[in-house]
Amino acid sequence: MTDNEWSKILGWPGYRVYRSEINEADKTLRLWVRHKRGNRKLTCSGCGRRVSKIADSYEREVRDLPCFEYRTTVLIELSRVRCPDCGIKAERVEQLPSKAPFSKRFEEAVGQACESAAARRVAHQFGLAASTVRAIDLRYLKRWAAARRKPALRQMGVDEIHLGKKQKFLTVVCNLETGEPVWFGRERKKETLDEFFEQQLSGFQRSAIRAACVDMWEPFRQSIQQWAPQCKIVYDKFHIMQHANQAVDEVRRAEFFRKGGAAREVVKGKRWLLLSRWVHLNTHKKRQLNALFALNRRVMKAYLLKESLDRLWSYRYEGAMLRYLQSWIDQLRWQRLKPMEKLGWMLLNHLDGILNYCRIKVPLGMVEAVNGNIKALLRRGRGYSDMNYLLLKAQRLAATKIEFVAFQKAA
Numbered sequence: 001m002t003d004n005e006w007s008k009i010l011g012w013p014g015y016r017v018y019r020s021e022i023n024e025a026d027k028t029l030r031l032w033v034r035h036k037r038g039n040r041k042l043t044c045s046g047c048g049r050r051v052s053k054i055a056d057s058y059e060r061e062v063r064d065l066p067c068f069e070y071r072t073t074v075l076i077e078l079s080r081v082r083c084p085d086c087g088i089k090a091e092r093v094e095q096l097p098s099k100a101p102f103s104k105r106f107e108e109a110v111g112q113a114c115e116s117a118a119a120r121r122v123a124h125q126f127g128l129a130a131s132t133v134r135a136i137d138l139r140y141l142k143r144w145a146a147a148r149r150k151p152a153l154r155q156m157g158v159d160e161i162h163l164g165k166k167q168k169f170l171t172v173v174c175n176l177e178t179g180e181p182v183w184f185g186r187e188r189k190k191e192t193l194d195e196f197f198e199q200q201l202s203g204f205q206r207s208a209i210r211a212a213c214v215d216m217w218e219p220f221r222q223s224i225q226q227w228a229p230q231c232k233i234v235y236d237k238f239h240i241m242q243h244a245n246q247a248v249d250e251v252r253r254a255e256f257f258r259k260g261g262a263a264r265e266v267v268k269g270k271r272w273l274l275l276s277r278w279v280h281l282n283t284h285k286k287r288q289l290n291a292l293f294a295l296n297r298r299v300m301k302a303y304l305l306k307e308s309l310d311r312l313w314s315y316r317y318e319g320a321m322l323r324y325l326q327s328w329i330d331q332l333r334w335q336r337l338k339p340m341e342k343l344g345w346m347l348l349n350h351l352d353g354i355l356n357y358c359r360i361k362v363p364l365g366m367v368e369a370v371n372g373n374i375k376a377l378l379r380r381g382r383g384y385s386d387m388n389y390l391l392l393k394a395q396r397l398a399a400t401k402i403e404f405v406a407f408q409k410a411a
């Protein structure tokens with residue numbers, strides 16, 4: 001094969017191969033490249049200006065995509081330029097995005113592989129260390145984030161994810177219109193959300209936020225009112241139903257606390273059944289739940305109350321929604337279900353934010369979906385000690401899913 005043919009196969013714009021070496025035993029291919037002739041103005045890596053004065057030359061070795069079965073290494077002749085602004089600096093080369101020994105398209109292949117597989121599997125596939133794969137993936141995501149236009153934040157979701165006993169809470173701010181996480185913060189204090197408003201958004205951006213879906217969590221409400229007073233707070237279905245589930249669970253625990261023997265056997269392992277919606281259960285599961293209800297009418301009543309609360313969000317008019325909520329609270333009377341009564345009080349105290357759902361349309365279930373995606377990432381890939389990496393990963397996941405949906409619609 002001639003150098004000219006190798007240049008075509010390699011396909012680095014502006015570069016030509018001047019030497020090649022094939023090692024059949026090791027299945028490796030080495031290609032030496034340099035600038036094409038007549039292309040002598042180079043780019044300063046410091047400031048990006050075009051410079052013609054060259055200080056000296058050196059060689060760098062990077063791994064590129066394989067050529068069939070051959071692992072390919074490219075050895076590039078590089079120059080240091082004499083930049084009037086920066087002094088002596090390395091030239092900037094499109095194919096070499098970082099100081100790491102990989103070409104841009106090799107890093108892109110690794111980054112793309114990381115979108116659908118855990119770092120450990122990608123590491124095995126490419127014959128790299130898992131830590132190297134994570135570093136490549138992080139650079140790949142940073143380049144993607146730097147190159148794209150960030151969508152405006154008009155409707156935001158705020159949620160918290162429980163990470164465990166040690167790290168406790170992660171506060172997640174997301175864009176409800178695009179379904180992508182925007183920011184992560186440690187803990188879930190007022191100061192946490194303050195930091196987002198103060199450091200991530202300009203005054204103009206803060207004033208552009210129309211609605212915020214949040215949990216009935218006082219510190220978040222205070223922070224939003226301070227930084228974005230025009231923003232309507234919507235206590236969304238996802239969070240309220242989480243509280244309803246907790247209330248049902250409390251009733252179950254209180255009712256079966258002292259019961260032994262047969263009753264305990266029936267209740268065992270039924271916790272998640274009580275937390276599921278009736279429509280999502282199959283016949284067998286429904287029968288199990290009915291057996292539990294036969295033992296205790298109060299648990300059944302709590303479950304039915306939770307089920308009927310769900311219908312609150314089917315109302316589109318404030319008056320109708322309010323009437324439904326009132327009749328729901330009326331049903332609590334004489335039931336002596338303390339946790340449900342507590343929930344009822346909580347709903348009354350946050351009435352305005354609940355009714356805001358009728359005043360401003362926010363996508364239901366978006367906060368839940370974003371939350372679910374982040375949890376799936378955390379489960380799949382340990383080693384997200386770097387919150388920025390996790391955020392970029394979740395943003396990319398959301399963006400590619402949306403692109404996919406948009407593509408399907410177009411087709």
Ligand SMILES: [Zn+2]
Binds near residue numbers: 089
């Ligand atoms: Zn410069």
